[in-house]
Amino acid sequence: MTYEFTTHSASETVALGKCIGERLRGGECLAYVGGLGAGKTTMTRGIALGMGLDDDVTSPTFALVNEYRGGRISLCHFDMYRITSPEDLETTGFYDYMDSDTVLAVEWSENIKDALPEDTVYIRIERVDEETRKITINGDERFADIGDRYLG
Numbered sequence: 001m002t003y004e005f006t007t008h009s010a011s012e013t014v015a016l017g018k019c020i021g022e023r024l025r026g027g028e029c030l031a032y033v034g035g036l037g038a039g040k041t042t043m044t045r046g047i048a049l050g051m052g053l054d055d056d057v058t059s060p061t062f063a064l065v066n067e068y069r070g071g072r073i074s075l076c077h078f079d080m081y082r083i084t085s086p087e088d089l090e091t092t093g094f095y096d097y098m099d100s101d102t103v104l105a106v107e108w109s110e111n112i113k114d115a116l117p118e119d120t121v122y123i124r125i126e127r128v129d130e131e132t133r134k135i136t137i138n139g140d141e142r143f144a145d146i147g148d149r150y151l152g
Protein backbone atom coordinates (compact mmCIF):
# COMPACT_ATOMS: atom_id res chain seq x y z
CA MET A 1 0.00 0.00 0.00
CA THR A 2 1.03 3.59 -0.58
CA TYR A 3 0.40 6.26 2.05
CA GLU A 4 0.93 9.96 1.35
CA PHE A 5 1.61 12.77 3.77
CA THR A 6 2.54 16.43 3.52
CA THR A 7 4.64 18.07 6.22
CA HIS A 8 5.08 21.82 6.57
CA SER A 9 8.10 21.94 8.89
CA ALA A 10 10.95 19.81 10.17
CA SER A 11 9.06 19.28 13.43
CA GLU A 12 6.07 17.87 11.54
CA THR A 13 8.41 15.45 9.78
CA VAL A 14 9.80 14.42 13.19
CA ALA A 15 6.21 13.89 14.41
CA LEU A 16 5.39 11.76 11.36
CA GLY A 17 8.59 9.78 11.94
CA LYS A 18 7.51 9.21 15.54
CA CYS A 19 4.22 7.69 14.32
CA ILE A 20 6.21 5.40 12.02
CA GLY A 21 8.67 4.44 14.78
CA GLU A 22 5.84 3.53 17.16
CA ARG A 23 4.54 1.03 14.61
CA LEU A 24 7.80 -0.87 14.11
CA ARG A 25 8.15 -4.38 15.50
CA GLY A 26 11.84 -4.94 14.79
CA GLY A 27 13.77 -6.21 11.80
CA GLU A 28 12.28 -3.76 9.30
CA CYS A 29 14.39 -2.24 6.57
CA LEU A 30 13.34 1.37 5.90
CA ALA A 31 14.77 2.71 2.64
CA TYR A 32 14.76 6.45 2.02
CA VAL A 33 14.44 7.86 -1.45
CA GLY A 34 15.08 11.58 -1.61
CA GLY A 35 17.87 13.99 -2.46
CA LEU A 36 20.21 16.22 -0.48
CA GLY A 37 18.47 18.01 2.35
CA ALA A 38 15.15 16.26 1.71
CA GLY A 39 14.73 15.45 5.41
CA LYS A 40 15.92 11.83 5.74
CA THR A 41 17.97 12.44 8.88
CA THR A 42 15.18 14.60 10.33
CA MET A 43 12.67 11.79 9.81
CA THR A 44 15.07 9.28 11.38
CA ARG A 45 15.13 11.49 14.50
CA GLY A 46 11.35 11.01 14.76
CA ILE A 47 11.59 7.28 14.13
CA ALA A 48 14.13 6.96 16.97
CA LEU A 49 11.75 8.90 19.25
CA GLY A 50 8.85 6.63 18.31
CA MET A 51 11.01 3.58 19.06
CA GLY A 52 11.72 4.97 22.53
CA LEU A 53 15.34 5.75 21.70
CA ASP A 54 17.45 8.87 22.17
CA ASP A 55 16.42 11.45 19.57
CA ASP A 56 19.96 12.84 19.38
CA VAL A 57 20.23 11.51 15.82
CA THR A 58 22.96 12.94 13.63
CA SER A 59 23.92 12.24 10.05
CA PRO A 60 26.03 9.10 9.63
CA THR A 61 27.98 10.78 6.82
CA PHE A 62 31.44 9.96 8.17
CA ALA A 63 30.77 6.86 10.24
CA LEU A 64 28.51 5.40 7.48
CA VAL A 65 26.42 3.86 10.24
CA ASN A 66 25.18 5.06 13.64
CA GLU A 67 23.61 2.61 16.02
CA TYR A 68 21.04 3.55 18.68
CA ARG A 69 20.46 1.04 21.48
CA GLY A 70 18.72 1.01 24.81
CA GLY A 71 15.12 0.69 23.69
CA ARG A 72 12.79 -2.18 23.02
CA ILE A 73 14.56 -2.63 19.67
CA SER A 74 17.71 -1.06 18.25
CA LEU A 75 18.05 1.23 15.25
CA CYS A 76 20.85 1.30 12.72
CA HIS A 77 21.01 4.46 10.61
CA PHE A 78 23.08 4.12 7.42
CA ASP A 79 24.32 6.67 4.92
CA MET A 80 24.98 4.91 1.61
CA TYR A 81 25.94 8.10 -0.25
CA ARG A 82 29.46 6.89 -0.96
CA ILE A 83 28.70 3.18 -1.23
CA THR A 84 29.20 2.04 -4.81
CA SER A 85 29.99 -1.67 -4.67
CA PRO A 86 28.88 -4.81 -2.81
CA GLU A 87 32.32 -4.84 -1.13
CA ASP A 88 31.76 -1.30 0.18
CA LEU A 89 28.37 -2.35 1.47
CA GLU A 90 29.85 -5.34 3.26
CA THR A 91 32.16 -3.03 5.24
CA THR A 92 29.20 -1.10 6.69
CA GLY A 93 27.92 -4.25 8.41
CA PHE A 94 24.59 -3.97 6.59
CA TYR A 95 24.38 -7.72 5.92
CA ASP A 96 25.26 -8.58 9.53
CA TYR A 97 22.21 -6.67 10.79
CA MET A 98 19.80 -7.99 8.16
CA ASP A 99 18.66 -11.08 10.01
CA SER A 100 18.37 -9.42 13.40
CA ASP A 101 15.65 -7.48 15.23
CA THR A 102 17.46 -4.25 14.52
CA VAL A 103 15.56 -1.71 12.43
CA LEU A 104 17.62 -0.48 9.47
CA ALA A 105 17.05 3.07 8.25
CA VAL A 106 18.95 3.63 5.01
CA GLU A 107 19.74 7.02 3.48
CA TRP A 108 20.67 6.95 -0.23
CA SER A 109 19.13 3.48 -0.52
CA GLU A 110 19.20 4.03 -4.30
CA ASN A 111 22.88 3.05 -4.13
CA ILE A 112 22.18 -0.40 -2.68
CA LYS A 113 18.83 -1.18 -4.26
CA ASP A 114 19.82 -4.70 -5.31
CA ALA A 115 20.68 -5.56 -1.69
CA LEU A 116 17.40 -4.38 -0.14
CA PRO A 117 15.09 -7.11 1.20
CA GLU A 118 11.82 -7.80 -0.58
CA ASP A 119 9.70 -6.46 2.29
CA THR A 120 11.57 -3.16 2.50
CA VAL A 121 9.44 -0.18 3.54
CA TYR A 122 10.20 2.68 1.17
CA ILE A 123 9.98 6.26 2.43
CA ARG A 124 10.15 8.79 -0.39
CA ILE A 125 10.68 12.43 0.61
CA GLU A 126 10.16 15.09 -2.03
CA ARG A 127 11.02 18.71 -1.43
CA VAL A 128 8.07 20.85 -2.53
CA ASP A 129 9.46 24.13 -1.20
CA GLU A 130 11.70 25.37 1.62
CA GLU A 131 9.46 23.98 4.37
CA THR A 132 7.08 21.61 2.58
CA ARG A 133 7.77 17.93 1.97
CA LYS A 134 5.64 15.32 0.25
CA ILE A 135 6.30 12.01 1.97
CA THR A 136 5.19 8.68 0.51
CA ILE A 137 5.40 5.43 2.45
CA ASN A 138 5.22 2.12 0.61
CA GLY A 139 4.46 -0.42 3.27
CA ASP A 140 1.83 -2.60 4.86
CA GLU A 141 -1.43 -1.61 6.59
CA ARG A 142 0.41 -0.78 9.84
CA PHE A 143 0.89 2.72 8.46
CA ALA A 144 -2.74 3.14 7.38
CA ASP A 145 -4.03 4.75 10.57
CA ILE A 146 -1.46 7.54 10.84
CA GLY A 147 -3.83 9.86 9.02
CA ASP A 148 -3.02 13.43 10.01
CA ARG A 149 -2.27 12.80 13.68
CA TYR A 150 1.34 13.94 13.08
CA LEU A 151 -0.06 17.44 12.60
CA GLY A 152 -0.40 17.61 16.38
Ligand SMILES: Nc1ncnc2c1ncn2[C@@H]1O[C@H](COP(=O)(O)OP(=O)(O)OP(=O)(O)O)[C@@H](O)[C@H]1O
Pocket residue numbers: 007008009010011012013034035036037038039040041042043059107130131132133
Ligand atom coordinates in the same frame (compact mmCIF):
# COMPACT_ATOMS: atom_id res chain seq x y z
N1 LIG B 1 9.04 19.67 6.22
C1 LIG B 1 10.34 19.43 6.50
N2 LIG B 1 10.74 18.18 6.78
C2 LIG B 1 12.06 17.91 7.02
N3 LIG B 1 13.04 18.82 7.00
C3 LIG B 1 12.68 20.09 6.74
C4 LIG B 1 11.34 20.46 6.48
N4 LIG B 1 11.30 21.79 6.23
C5 LIG B 1 12.55 22.23 6.34
N5 LIG B 1 13.39 21.23 6.64
C6 LIG B 1 14.86 21.38 6.79
O1 LIG B 1 15.49 20.63 5.77
C7 LIG B 1 16.71 20.08 6.26
C8 LIG B 1 16.67 18.58 6.12
O2 LIG B 1 17.94 18.10 6.48
P1 LIG B 1 18.24 16.56 6.71
O3 LIG B 1 19.64 16.50 7.21
O4 LIG B 1 17.18 15.94 7.53
O5 LIG B 1 18.12 16.01 5.22
P2 LIG B 1 18.75 14.71 4.58
O6 LIG B 1 17.77 14.24 3.58
O7 LIG B 1 19.17 13.75 5.64
O8 LIG B 1 20.03 15.32 3.85
P3 LIG B 1 21.40 14.59 3.38
O9 LIG B 1 21.12 14.00 2.05
O10 LIG B 1 22.37 15.72 3.29
O11 LIG B 1 21.77 13.57 4.39
C9 LIG B 1 16.84 20.53 7.70
O12 LIG B 1 17.61 21.69 7.75
C10 LIG B 1 15.40 20.81 8.09
O13 LIG B 1 15.29 21.76 9.12
Ligand SMILES: [Mg+2]
Pocket residue numbers: 040041042059107
Ligand atom coordinates in the same frame (compact mmCIF):
# COMPACT_ATOMS: atom_id res chain seq x y z
MG1 LIG C 1 20.95 12.83 6.06
